[in-house]
Amino acid sequence: xxxxxxxxxxxxxxxxxxxxxxxxxxxxxxxxxxxxxxxxxxxxxxxxxxxxxxxxxxxxxxxxxxxxxxxxxxxxxxxxxxxxxxxxxxxxxxxxxxxxxxxxxxxxxxxxxxxxxxxxxxxxxxxxxxxxxxxxxxxxxxxxxxxxxxxxxxxxxxxxxxxxxxxxxxxxxxxxxxx
Numbered sequence: 001x002x003x004x005x006x007x008x009x010x011x012x013x014x015x016x017x018x019x020x021x022x023x024x025x026x027x028x029x030x031x032x033x034x035x036x037x038x039x040x041x042x043x044x045x046x047x048x049x050x051x052x053x054x055x056x057x058x059x060x061x062x063x064x065x066x067x068x069x070x071x072x073x074x075x076x077x078x079x080x081x082x083x084x085x086x087x088x089x090x091x092x093x094x095x096x097x098x099x100x101x102x103x104x105x106x107x108x109x110x111x112x113x114x115x116x117x118x119x120x121x122x123x124x125x126x127x128x129x130x131x132x133x134x135x136x137x138x139x140x141x142x143x144x145x146x147x148x149x150x151x152x153x154x155x156x157x158x159x160x161x162x163x164x165x166x167x168x169x170x171x172x173x174x175x176x177x178x179x
Contacts, residue, residue: 001054005090045091045103047072048113050096058095059088061136061174076117092136092174100122117170118176122148132177133168141166145176 047069056066057079065088067081079086124131125145133141133155143155143166151170156163 005092010015040105041103042106043093043096044072044074045105045161046099047077047090047096048104048109049100049102052099053100055096056097057088057093058097059134060092060094061138062092065175071113073113073120074116076120078120086175087117087124089117089170089173091171117147117173118150118153121145121153121176124178125153130179132179133173134175134177135168135172136174137172141168 014069033082039048050069051072054067055069055075056064059065065079065086067079067086069077070080071078075091076087076089078089125148128144130142130144133143133145133153135141141155141157143157145153145155148154148156149167152167153173155166155168155172157166158164
């Protein structure tokens with residue numbers, strides 16, 4: 001082997017070592033960036049990626065609610081259970097079981113997903129069906145939703161002429177269960 005070949009072999013070896021060091025540093029940097037960027041991922045974005053999956057939600061004031069996650073929007077989600085549907089306020093969700101490993105950033109959500117809890121409650125009010133309003137403190141009220149304000153829902157609690165109207169602040173709602 002000539003001195004030129006030996007020199008090129010040494011230079012090739014040094015270049016390979018430099019590439020290996022660069023790859024190792026780059027891998028660490030990418031892992032660090034990934035961890036740092038994860039703080040932008042929201043519960044809503046993880047739930048959006050889970051639409052269509054069977055999930056179990058532990059909801060404050062309600063307990064476990066299970067079903068197929070059908071819709072996720074700003075501040076709420078719709079879970080289709082075997083006997084009834086649930087509109088769950090995401091602020092009342094304590095744990096999610098069975099969620100996708102992925103997420104969908106909010107900038108990629110459809111315009112319909114930007115609708116707030118009031119929109120879902122308006123649909124229930126328009127239907128005029130009895131439902132159960134579960135509060136975060138554990139109370140539950142069988143009611144018919146009547147009108148929806150900016151941050152509250154008006155509900156008729158009780159039957160017939162003895163029915164009384166109550167106003168329920170969105171902040172106190174954990175979930176609304178259809179019958």
